[in-house]
Each structure stands twice: as C-alpha cells, then as structure tokens.
Amino acid sequence: MKWIIMVLVFSFSNVYAEDCSQQDFDKADMALDSLASWKAVDGFYSRHSQCDVGYLREGTSEKIIRLLVDRWGELNELSALIKRKPALGDYVIDHIGEILD
Template identity: 45%
Template sequence: MDKRKSSRLFIRIAGAVAALALTWMPLAHGKVCSERDATAADAMVDHLDSWSKVNASLNKYGHCDDGEIAEGNSEAIARLLVDHWQTLPQLGALIRRNPSLKSFVLRHINTTLDTDDLSKIATLSATSCPAGMGPLCRDLATAASRARQ
C-alpha cells in the first residue's frame, strides 16, 4: 500500500472512531436528560424540603441538574441549610450512604444564592456545627466563602 492510500485509510478510521466516540459520549457520562425527565425534575424541585428528598432527586434526576433546575436545587439546599440547620446530621447520614450527595450539595452552594444565605451558611458552619460533623461544616463554610467572593 502506498503512503497516500495508507494516509486516507488512517483518516477514515480516525473519523469513524471519532464519530463513534461522539455517538456514545452521553452514555459514557450517564443518562441524557429527556424532556420528560426535565419536566419531572423541575416539578420535584418545589418539594425538596428534606435531605432525603434532595437525595432522592439526585438519584432520580441528577442527570438533569442544569439551568433552572440547578438553580432550584441550589435554592432548596440553601433553604434546608439556613432554615433547617438542625437537620444537618440527617444530611451527614445520607452522605455516608451516598457519597455523591456531598459534592452535589457543595456544588449548589454557589453564586446563584443570596449573599445573606451564603453568610448564614458560613456562620452556622463555623459556630453551630453539630458533633461529628466538623469536616462537612468546614466544606460548607469553604463553599459559602468561595461563592461570596
């Protein structure tokens, strides 16, 4: 086989591999958020009034965590932290069973939140951390501080 044929064959094979990779990429990174899933996830955001519901939403619709849905998740997480701080041990217990919940919660302590809420999260983390929750409180305080900058 001469060099030109060899080059063209290589380019065709590389193109086919790239096309296959792009076709399968969503599957490699998880589920694709269908319109039906997005609608259900958006509806669920309004009912995230406990850490167990946040965890259930992550497990069922975590692949839809973008845009308005992500902002709703952030607000729900802020409300739980600011208004129901005493439930932090429940969050800790769920994180032990589902470690990805921790990164989900921390990711949602972000610049979309009200600065007063971010300040309260940082203050509660520093001054009212429940026993045994030190590492989580430090992570929450760090996330709130970063979001306020």
C-alpha cells in the same frame, strides 16, 4: 483560574444535559418544589441529577441553601445520607458553590 473552573463546570453540565430528555426535565421540574428535607434532596439527586442544568440547577441550589438556613439543626440527617452515598455530598457542595459564585 476562575475561567478554567467555569469551563470545566460548563463541560460537566453539558454531560448531564445530554442524558436529560424533555420528559426527565419536566419530571424534575415538577419535583423541585418537594425539596423540603435532606431525604428529599437525596431522592431528587438519585432520580434527576442528569437534569442538573439551567433554571432547575438554580432552583435546586436555592432549595439546598434554604434547607441549610431553615434546618441547620438537621445536618446530622444530611451527614448520614452522605455516609451512605458520598456523591450526594459533592452534589450539595456543588450547589452551595453555585449560589456563592
């Protein structure tokens, strides 16, 4: 079962990679350090989700986990953002799963 899930995840990751130019990747790389709030994660997702591959994916996952640990009391902000943009919730959960695997 895990193998099937990994194949699906890899397949979807490749879809994102096809839409990510080198210039887009470089912009996402530069923006990664700015993920210090849930609003910043929302903006990053809106602008750079097509580049959710490789070390950028790992770095984004680490930033999201760090926000959960350091800003647990601000989950209401994340909840409000997800209500407006449900796909953001899937993005955050996907990145949490990335670290837990």
